[in-house]
Amino acid sequence: MNSRFLSLGGGAATAALALTVSLLAAAPAHAVAPVNPVCPPTTATKGIPIPMTFALDNYKPDVHVAITDGALPPGLVLTGDETTLVPFSYSGTPTASGITNFTVTATIEGRPTQLACSMAVFPTPAVSRIGGADRYAQADAVAHASFETSDIVYVASGEKFADALSAGSVAGLRHSALLLTPGDAMTAGTKAEITRLHPSKIVVVGGPASISESVLDGLTSGYPGATVYRVGGADRFDVSRSLLLHPSFGVAQSSWLYIANGGNFPDALSASPAAVAAQGAVLLVDGSKAALSEYEKTMLDSLGVQHVRIAGGPASVSAALEADISRFHPVTRNGGADRFDVAVSINTEVFGTADTVYLASGVTFPDALSAAPVAGFGHNPVYLARTNCVPGAVLQEISRIQPGRIVILGGTNTLTADVEHLKSC
Helix, strand or coil: HHHHHHHHCCCHHCCCHHHHHHHHHCCCCCCCCCEEECCCCCCCCCCCCCCCCCEEECCEEEEEHHHHHHHHCCEEEEECCCCCCEEEEEEECCCCCCEEEEEEEEEECCEEEEEEEEEEEECCEEEEEEEECCHHHHHHHHHHCCCCCCEEEEEEECCCCCHHHHHHHHHHHHCCEEEEEEECCCCHHHHHHHHHCCCCCEEEEEEEEEEECCHHHHHHHHCCCCCEEECCCCCHHHHHHHHHCCCCCCCCCCCEEEECCCCCCCHHHHHHHHHHCCCEEEEEEEEEEEEEECCHHHHHHHHHCCEEEECCCCCCCCHHHHHHHHHHCEEEECCCHHHHHHHHHHHHHHHCCCCCCCEEEECCCCHHHHHHHHHHCCCCCEECCCCCEEEEHHHHCCCCCCHCEEEECCCCCCCCCCCCCCCCC
């Protein structure tokens, strides 16, 4: 017995011992830790799977979770099993739109904890497609659907992506059309589209190796009411710099500047609309370099750049180049596991809502090039899709943004009917 009881008289010790036994008997064998149920996402979209969401804030064994008042929206389920230690979670694809109210109850050892939940399921956005017989007809179709007229028309090679990528953000900031051409002869459809747009200025982006002098001569003779200019350079990076700095057709100021690898198309393609929406531009760089050139650093100063966003992970734009830029400007990087995730990262940072979401191929470049400026000045994002499906992360972005419509860019050889039906990858 405890020495404190031994120091008491016999009667007092007996009474104290009886009180201790009584208190121990009244206490539970073990304390039951509280459980906290979790609601599923508050918003979702009909036809788009919700992300799998756990129904408890922390997993605990022996806890049963159930919907005890009301029901989940049609198409969603709550699954789990406390006896086999399968965590309870929400999943599924909503099959009807509307607002649903329900109660989630978590019970452990007969002790329930309840949480009132509400979930709004929005209608599936209307899906349409802009497609053309080829990349040139595709660009014509985008322009035709987006412009009644365009005082400036930018023309870039449809055989190479770099110059059109350089023109994307610039054309967007100037609310101008971007058309594509073969290097040696412009198509009849593109000529007709330029006539319809009735520009006073035609800007050919790229040197003679991309677009021949004969194309310029044809533009000059074919459109006597328009002045034709060429913005070229020694290489794709020089073209990008020259276009941004051009006093008449470039960017006067860009407090936000996106830097993207000019050796590949996906990151710059997604960055262009985001840049325009943020009133910024895209500069193509050699992503393998460890530092900007002195000319590029001076260029950033002349544009009044205050913040730099890098489009792509270190495999696209090196960590050394990021570190070099950060010595002079605040830098953020929009990276990801792949090009699809990079597009999600870029757009999540810029777009809270949007009227339209554009889906472009993440595999081939031509069909989306001319849409980048259109999406940008409309404050709408471009996401990348696979040929036969839409990545799950992109579908979640569509559900987050809640656009009224989705526009597929390109024909069914580029993005199949499964993409139109928002089939998840």
